[in-house]
Amino acid sequence: MTSRTLIKNLAALPDGPVSITGWVDTVRDQKKVQFIILRDESGAVQLVNPAVRELDPEGVSVGAAEAFALTEQISALSHGTFLTVAGELKHDERVKLGGLEVKIGSLDVVSEALETPIAADSSLDKRMDWRFLDLRHPKQHLIFRVQTTFEHALRQYWIDNDFIEIHTPKLMASASESRAELFEVGYFDTTAYLAQSPQFFKQMAQPAGFGKVFEIGPAFRADPSFTSRHATEFTSIDAEISWVDSHEDVMRMHEELLVAAFTAVKAKHGAEIAELFGVELEVPTTPFPRIPLAEAKQIVADHGYVVPRADADMDPEGERRISQYVKETYGHDFVFLTDYASSIRPFYHMRHADDPGLTNSYDLIYNGVEISTGAQREHRIDVLIAQAKEKGLEPEELGFYLDFFRYGVPPHGGFGMGLARVLMLMLDEHSIRETTFLFRGPARLLP
Amino acid sequence: MTSRTLIKNLAALPDGPVSITGWVDTVRDQKKVQFIILRDESGAVQLVNPAVRELDPEGVSVGAAEAFALTEQISALSHGTFLTVAGELKHDERVKLGGLEVKIGSLDVVSEALETPIAADSSLDKRMDWRFLDLRHPKQHLIFRVQTTFEHALRQYWIDNDFIEIHTPKLMASASESRAELFEVGYFDTTAYLAQSPQFFKQMAQPAGFGKVFEIGPAFRADPSFTSRHATEFTSIDAEISWVDSHEDVMRMHEELLVAAFTAVKAKHGAEIAELFGVELEVPTTPFPRIPLAEAKQIVADHGYVVPRADADMDPEGERRISQYVKETYGHDFVFLTDYASSIRPFYHMRHADDPGLTNSYDLIYNGVEISTGAQREHRIDVLIAQAKEKGLEPEELGFYLDFFRYGVPPHGGFGMGLARVLMLMLDEHSIRETTFLFRGPARLLP
Numbered sequence: 037m038t039s040r041t042l043i044k045n046l047a048a049l050p051d052g053p054v055s056i057t058g059w060v061d062t063v064r065d066q067k068k069v070q071f072i073i074l075r076d077e078s079g080a081v082q083l084v085n086p087a088v089r090e091l092d093p094e095g096v097s098v099g100a101a102e103a104f105a106l107t108e109q110i111s112a113l114s115h116g117t118f119l120t121v122a123g124e125l126k127h128d129e130r131v132k133l134g135g136l137e138v139k140i141g142s143l144d145v146v147s148e149a150l151e152t153p154i155a156a157d158s159s160l161d162k163r164m165d166w167r168f169l170d171l172r173h174p175k176q177h178l179i180f181r182v183q184t185t186f187e188h189a190l191r192q193y194w195i196d197n198d199f200i201e202i203h204t205p206k207l208m209a210s211a212s213e214s215r216a217e218l219f220e221v222g223y224f225d226t227t228a229y230l231a232q233s234p235q236f237f238k239q240m241a242q243p244a245g246f247g248k249v250f251e252i253g254p255a256f257r258a259d260p261s262f263t264s265r266h267a268t269e270f271t272s273i274d275a276e277i278s279w280v281d282s283h284e285d286v287m288r289m290h291e292e293l294l295v296a297a298f299t300a301v302k303a304k305h306g307a308e309i310a311e312l313f314g315v316e317l318e319v320p321t322t323p324f325p326r327i328p329l330a331e332a333k334q335i336v337a338d339h340g341y342v343v344p345r346a347d348a349d350m351d352p353e354g355e356r357r358i359s360q361y362v363k364e365t366y367g368h369d370f371v372f373l374t375d376y377a378s379s380i381r382p383f384y385h386m387r388h389a390d391d392p393g394l395t396n397s398y399d400l401i402y403n404g405v406e407i408s409t410g411a412q413r414e415h416r417i418d419v420l421i422a423q424a425k426e427k428g429l430e431p432e433e434l435g436f437y438l439d440f441f442r443y444g445v446p447p448h449g450g451f452g453m454g455l456a457r458v459l460m461l462m463l464d465e466h467s468i469r470e471t472t473f474l475f476r477g478p479a480r481l482l483p
Numbered sequence: 484m485t486s487r488t489l490i491k492n493l494a495a496l497p498d499g500p501v502s503i504t505g506w507v508d509t510v511r512d513q514k515k516v517q518f519i520i521l522r523d524e525s526g527a528v529q530l531v532n533p534a535v536r537e538l539d540p541e542g543v544s545v546g547a548a549e550a551f552a553l554t555e556q557i558s559a560l561s562h563g564t565f566l567t568v569a570g571e572l573k574h575d576e577r578v579k580l581g582g583l584e585v586k587i588g589s590l591d592v593v594s595e596a597l598e599t600p601i602a603a604d605s606s607l608d609k610r611m612d613w614r615f616l617d618l619r620h621p622k623q624h625l626i627f628r629v630q631t632t633f634e635h636a637l638r639q640y641w642i643d644n645d646f647i648e649i650h651t652p653k654l655m656a657s658a659s660e661s662r663a664e665l666f667e668v669g670y671f672d673t674t675a676y677l678a679q680s681p682q683f684f685k686q687m688a689q690p691a692g693f694g695k696v697f698e699i700g701p702a703f704r705a706d707p708s709f710t711s712r713h714a715t716e717f718t719s720i721d722a723e724i725s726w727v728d729s730h731e732d733v734m735r736m737h738e739e740l741l742v743a744a745f746t747a748v749k750a751k752h753g754a755e756i757a758e759l760f761g762v763e764l765e766v767p768t769t770p771f772p773r774i775p776l777a778e779a780k781q782i783v784a785d786h787g788y789v790v791p792r793a794d795a796d797m798d799p800e801g802e803r804r805i806s807q808y809v810k811e812t813y814g815h816d817f818v819f820l821t822d823y824a825s826s827i828r829p830f831y832h833m834r835h836a837d838d839p840g841l842t843n844s845y846d847l848i849y850n851g852v853e854i855s856t857g858a859q860r861e862h863r864i865d866v867l868i869a870q871a872k873e874k875g876l877e878p879e880e881l882g883f884y885l886d887f888f889r890y891g892v893p894p895h896g897g898f899g900m901g902l903a904r905v906l907m908l909m910l911d912e913h914s915i916r917e918t919t920f921l922f923r924g925p926a927r928l929l930p
Contacts (some may be wrong), residue, residue: 247618
């Protein structure tokens with residue numbers, strides 16, 4: 037590896053020679069002195085060089101030619117140029133950026149850069165066109181550090197609780213949940229479909245006796261909508277567990293998991309998040325509030341907003357308002373809306389034993405937006421077939437899925453949660469485009 | 484949750500009442516006594532019930548009717564039925580299975596089972612048809628426990644070394660590596676392609692200044708081959724790091740990573756792997772042997788096998804033989820074959836500074852089979868374009884990829900590795916179908 041010190045580690049070193057690498061953030065090319073802000077994956081540092089603007093015509097001063105050349109080289113640097121730099125570290129409280137600077141000894145251009153096509157005020161769409169440059173900004177960079185910590189904490193919770201990690205296929209012979217919004221793939225002499233979720237396959241792990249499983253992987257929806265919350269490809273966080281008594285057991289696992297993940301993110305990145313996003317991250321307390329959906333709609337109506345829907349469902353504005361109500365009433369950023377009507381839930385959600393109009397299901401709302409759906413699944417084959425028929429599905433179409441319930445299966449439930457949505461809401465961003473490495477939408481397949 | 488003790492935890496309990504759940508593995512229905520082997524995700528236990536074969540016609544004995552009913556119920560149990568059982572745990576050294584048994588008090592059938600369509604001697608293809616039943620076997624189950632531990636250890640190494648986790652898109656506007664073996668997806672009014680690897684996008688993280696990145700996710704190849712090592716969809720383990728001097732830096736990270744993962748798997752599952760797979764797992768020592776490919780071909784030739792290829796490449800038999808040679812000579816299960824000819828490597832592999840006929844690349848061979856390809860990437864835009872043209876590619880086709888190199892980029896390199904192949908070779912299995920949760924091949928999209 038190129039021998040170098042990460043910029044974040046300079047602070048702990050004594051004054052003296054250092055080697056660093058990174059890209060040019062900015063150059064301040066003053067008459068008598070030149071400054072470079074050099075950035076690497078860990079931070080930024082100020083480099084300094086006393087400018088030598090004239091070539092000594094007599095050539096008597098030792099090193100004068102080199103000093104002149106270095107000055108010229110720095111003047112010519114463009115934003116984004118990757119450098120290796122050898123120099124002298126000096127701690128100096130007067131330097132705003134970290135209280136230290138590096139006096140440049142020598143500087144090697146590793147990779148030159150064309151002038152950057154984006155600026156701080158570029159449109160989101162233009163920034164997406166040049167996502168690899170957009171991601172250089174400390175704020176964008178931090179999003180993916182947070183993502184890394186968040187996911188690792190989820191997995192650590194699952195590992196500590198004896199879950200098995202699975203990778204379910206994204207190529208399917210038939211629809212996973214609904215026949216709408218499916219992408220078709222030419223598959224040799226036939227057609228395959230991209231999985232809209234790992235739903236059927238994580239359920240398959242239940243009759244397989246895996247007990248508790250998780251997966252973080254891509255899901256695909258041929259959804260033509262252009263909202264800030266939708267993508268045609270997204271990273272789905274999924275878990276499914278055996279021997280639940282109801283959706284309450286799923287919610288309990290779900291909230292413990294989020295507490296573990298938020299705790300890890302706050303510990304590792306809390307200060308940076310506050311600095312760059314202006315967000316004081318709160319670790320939620322358990323239990324999260326739980327409100328049956330019908331009751332939530334009533335609360336929202338009592339506060340002046342009647343959800344304008346003919347069916348039993350909530351709408352985004354209603355979710356925003358119930359979330360606000362919960363924040364004011366319970367001081368909580370999360371709320372489980374529970375017991376959705378059977379009419380607006382998929383056929384495989386288990387229904388209440390005493391009221392088949394309601395399901396053992398929930399949506400999780402975080403800071404006003406839905407991030408997850410969970411449920412106990414119907415595992416009794418005869419009930420499952422009846423519910424599928426009621427929804428207008430033909431049992432023949434569901435062949436392989438229904439087989440999972442014919443050879444013995446434990447009661448089970450789980451949830452799916454959108455990674456980019458959680459990050460968006462955690463960091464108070466306004467679109468999942470910001471919290472997705474490379475967004476995919478109806479009009480975006482590039483880069 | 485259903486109140487229960489995991490079967491593996493029974494051994495630590497004193498004699499007394501217990502509740503357990505699981506599925507019926509076997510029933511031995513003897514005249515005077517009935518035995519059930521009950522299995523859950525953690526193990527198996529023997530249940531016992533003194534048979535009461537006749538209903539006491541007088542109805543005088545207390546509980547006689549219940550005892551008769553329980554006996555009948557057990558006689559009717561089929562393999563795969565999921566049960567909850569309350570009973571009395573009794574430690575008894577004479578019981579072969581774990582030195583304990585549970586005398587059944589009451590037994591509830593949670594989910595009945597049709598007769599299983601597969602048997603121990605079913606063909607692999609038939610087992611794949613009924614994968615959810617096949618996975619109930621302790622051996623298959625262990626594969627995915629090992630997978631879980633293996634992946635978590637990889638990620639722990641990456642987290643400890645400050646890597647960022649990324650999720651690259653699987654939907655692309657153009658080919659990622661080659662125009663062959665691409666799956667086409669109908670994408671609204673246009674066509675998308677499924678990513679054959681995250682190659683281009685993990686490289687994108689380099690000009691983005693991410694430094695070190697990893698991803699474990701699906702990759703897709705429209706490869707019509709039916710070998711034991713190929714799939715149309717597979718889980719790819721990818722890493723890419725900045726500031727490498729050569730492929731040697733990539734190999735060093737790669738071998739450290741494998742040592743970490745093998746150490747974790749051996750610690751957690753070594754004994755079970757030995758018992759169920761007959762494999763004494765060895766943690767490899769570093770450095771792994773490195774042999775330039777040309778030299779490896781010569782060694783194999785000197786030992787009687789001239790690779791029957793017109794080009795500079797190895798073949799599977801050659802890989803098997805060089806692996807055997809390395810095992811005999813260095814006692815090592817792994818070998819890096821290095822410095823592949825430019826003619827047989829993709830355009831983006833960096834070439835030797837002093838010999839453009841060779842690349843800064845390697846394949847990693849484990850127990851005779853290739854599991855990974857790694858390389859330093861060419862990051863100099865002019866050289867990259869020249870190499871692309873030489874391979875017959877049009878720079879226009881590579882538009883967005885080439886842009887990654889025009890705005891500054893550090894030297895970098897990485898590898899991609901097939902998860903199912905590593906597990907197959909680690910556990911001495913004969914097909915990746917065994918080590919994939921749900922295999923996808925040219926003729927398999929179900930279940």
